[in-house]
Amino acid sequence: MMIRKVFLVSFAVSLAFLIGCSDSVEEPDLDCTQSDLAVSVASSTEPNCSTAGSITVAGSGGTAPYEFSIDGTSFQSSTTFSDISAGTYTITVQDSDGCTATVAAELIAGPDGITLNLSSTDAECGSPTGTITASATGGDGSYTFSLNGGSSQTTGDFTDIPNGAHEVEVTDGDGCSATQSVIVSSGTSWASDVMPIIDSNCAVSGCHNGDNGSIPNFTVFNTVQTGAENIKSRTGNRSMPPSTSGLTLSNDEIELIACWVDDGAQNN
Numbered sequence: 001m002m003i004r005k006v007f008l009v010s011f012a013v014s015l016a017f018l019i020g021c022s023d024s025v026e027e028p029d030l031d032c033t034q035s036d037l038a039v040s041v042a043s044s045t046e047p048n049c050s051t052a053g054s055i056t057v058a059g060s061g062g063t064a065p066y067e068f069s070i071d072g073t074s075f076q077s078s079t080t081f082s083d084i085s086a087g088t089y090t091i092t093v094q095d096s097d098g099c100t101a102t103v104a105a106e107l108i109a110g111p112d113g114i115t116l117n118l119s120s121t122d123a124e125c126g127s128p129t130g131t132i133t134a135s136a137t138g139g140d141g142s143y144t145f146s147l148n149g150g151s152s153q154t155t156g157d158f159t160d161i162p163n164g165a166h167e168v169e170v171t172d173g174d175g176c177s178a179t180q181s182v183i184v185s186s187g188t189s190w191a192s193d194v195m196p197i198i199d200s201n202c203a204v205s206g207c208h209n210g211d212n213g214s215i216p217n218f219t220v221f222n223t224v225q226t227g228a229e230n231i232k233s234r235t236g237n238r239s240m241p242p243s244t245s246g247l248t249l250s251n252d253e254i255e256l257i258a259c260w261v262d263d264g265a266q267n268n
Helices: 190-201 221-226 228-236 251-262
Strands: 038-045 053-060 067-069 080-084 087-094 100-107 114-121 130-138 143-147 157-161 164-172 177-184
Touching: 038 087, 038 100, 053 087, 053 100, 080 087, 087 114, 087 177, 114 164, 114 177, 130 143, 130 164, 130 177, 143 157, 190 251, 221 228, 228 251
Parallel strands: none
Antiparallel strands: 038 053, 053 080, 067 087, 087 100, 114 130, 130 157, 143 164, 164 177
16 A cells, blocks of 8 residues: 655644655664563462452563563553453563563463463454454353453354454353453554655654654654554544645545554554
8 A cells, every 4th residue: 555645743742743844864773673672471470260360571681661561552661460360461571662572471270260362363454354262261161251341142252353452251150250352453564554654754854853852753663652542543533634734644544554553553
């Protein structure tokens, strides 16, 4: 898909597209494949029917400080994830350069606890074509499943799912339950789909290339990622780019940005 030119405007409380940028030669991006960033599981506590579990991780290498995520979307400075159910998780560490690393963490249920396992298939950007499959072990062995707080069903298969973060809950016959989040990805790429909008039209001389300390530096991935939800909101309501620029985003371009954000605004 050809990405039409988008200019970014001033950024005070929120990010916006700025107009009137000139072309320049950009410095090469940091190569995260050469980073020694890593994350490991330090400790965990098992959940049961009445008590939720926790996982504590530790980051190393890369460039501190670190942020951590257990769902690929929401990041926190704390190394501990509390109030979580048994299951297998992929925990991500992100350093100040925007580089990431992951580790798999399995939380095993204690007595009477339920272990919930989720898998998903991708959805097309802008189309609810994804699937989520849930399975459970433990408890009394009799389960019902619900998606995003919806009605319960005896099967763990969910279809026609849009991309983005979703939550599945399983409940057994004794009323014990477990919940877990999963991201249905659209496969939208930061590097090939979204970054060209920024690099070609915003991270240039006089704009978001770091020359002006009062303007966010969009050559730094973390800056774009931090404002991702705002970018999605403003492009969705067509206040970005501003009408005075004479530019208009197509519906496909708006969907592309939204899908990348809903996928977790990953550095992919």
